[in-house]
Amino acid sequence: MNQQHEDQQTGGEPRERESHKGKLHDIAFLGTGIMGAPMAMNLLRAGHRVACYNRTRAKTEPVVAAGGRAFDTPAEAARQAAIIITMVTDSPDVEAVIFGPEGALQTAREGALWIDMSTIAPAQARSMAERAAAHKIRALDAPVTGGEIGAQSGALSIMVGGEASDLEEALPVLEAMGQTITHCGGHGAGQSVKLCNQICGAMNLLGVCEALALGYKMGIAPETIIAVVGAGAGNSWAMQVLAPKIAAGDFNPGFMIDTQLKDCRLIAEAAEQAGVPTLGATVAHQLWRAAQAQGMGHEGIQSLYKVIARMSDMGEGPQAP
Numbered sequence: 001m002n003q004q005h006e007d008q009q010t011g012g013e014p015r016e017r018e019s020h021k022g023k024l025h026d027i028a029f030l031g032t033g034i035m036g037a038p039m040a041m042n043l044l045r046a047g048h049r050v051a052c053y054n055r056t057r058a059k060t061e062p063v064v065a066a067g068g069r070a071f072d073t074p075a076e077a078a079r080q081a082a083i084i085i086t087m088v089t090d091s092p093d094v095e096a097v098i099f100g101p102e103g104a105l106q107t108a109r110e111g112a113l114w115i116d117m118s119t120i121a122p123a124q125a126r127s128m129a130e131r132a133a134a135h136k137i138r139a140l141d142a143p144v145t146g147g148e149i150g151a152q153s154g155a156l157s158i159m160v161g162g163e164a165s166d167l168e169e170a171l172p173v174l175e176a177m178g179q180t181i182t183h184c185g186g187h188g189a190g191q192s193v194k195l196c197n198q199i200c201g202a203m204n205l206l207g208v209c210e211a212l213a214l215g216y217k218m219g220i221a222p223e224t225i226i227a228v229v230g231a232g233a234g235n236s237w238a239m240q241v242l243a244p245k246i247a248a249g250d251f252n253p254g255f256m257i258d259t260q261l262k263d264c265r266l267i268a269e270a271a272e273q274a275g276v277p278t279l280g281a282t283v284a285h286q287l288w289r290a291a292q293a294q295g296m297g298h299e300g301i302q303s304l305y306k307v308i309a310r311m312s313d314m315g316e317g318p319q320a321p
């Protein structure tokens with residue numbers, strides 16, 4: 001089954017959804033970081049009730065200001081929930097907030113649906129779904145793409161692995177956060193598609209960085225490259241969203257290099273297991289590793305440009321074009 005939901009409304013302002021379009025749920029939202037907070041706020045805007053948890057409590061504040069309730073542990077947040085959403089960093093973090101001593105499974109209601117929207121290893125998604133089933137909790141893996149801007153505008157593309165009937169139940173919830181919702185296959189399939197997405201995203205951004213650096217050295221303004229290439233075959237999300245940030249010297253994180261390096265590791269592991277060479281992704285991986293070594297781990301992935309700029313002898317400083 002390939003189920004895709006499209007909506008006419010695109011980017012910009014957060015979407016207001018009519019509550020009658022879907023059943024309203026009690027939702028536990030675990031992990032209100034860069035992506036999780038705006039996603040939880042879109043659930044509130046759609047009329048769902050949200051109980052949230054974040055390890056650093058202060059990051060729940062925007063969700064509470066939007067009408068959510070914050071709890072000290074995942075277990076407390078999950079007590080009333082029909083649907084539990086996780087949006088944390090990596091597999092061990094999902095493990096901690098779901099299966100840990102204060103994890104959601106300590107209190108989760110039998111038959112609750114758990115949707116993991118973090119990016120983790122496909123094999124981990126499969127094994128955690130099996131373990132959740134032993135606790136009578138159904139699981140979907142539903143990683144996302146579209147960045148912080150997509151999380152804010154409710155325009156994410158969501159890749160779902162698991163039972164079609166569980167996705168059907170989750171649709172009103174996923175529709176509050178995403179514009180394109182695709183059933184990719186069984187447990188772990190959403191994560192597999194996400195890793196393919198990350199290869200494309202890495203390649204596109206590397207291309208943007210090299211193009212801007214070469215253009216700069218040849219005396220071409222970044223605005224010219226963005227306007228011309230962005231209207232042609234060289235266009236990409238990286239060109240539209242990240243190139244203007246590079247041009248403006250904005251290296252703040254919508255997606256941190258530290259988190260990107262986790263995805264690079266997941267791609268390398270999956271490619272090794274599958275016996276597929278991923279040469280381009282490996283180059284981007286090493287350049288982000290260099291950026292991290294130079295102290296840029298908490299900057300946005302667009303700081304890849306700074307590594308290219310340093311390799312291109314553009315001098316010191318922020319090195320925006």
Ligand code: NAP
Nearest residue numbers: 031032033034035055056088089093118119147148254255
């Ligand atoms: P983030 O801002 O670092 O958010 C991750 C959140 O998870 C943080 O609030 C963190 O809590 C919490 N967390 C991490 N480990 C935890 C643990 N062991 N126990 C409890 N809480 C824990 O990162 P993000 O950018 O929102 O990314 C979240 C996920 O979405 C990642 O899997 C990422 O790969 C994926 N993703 C990100 C983007 C993007 O553009 N940012 C796009 C698509 C997918 P603290 O506040 O205490 O650190």
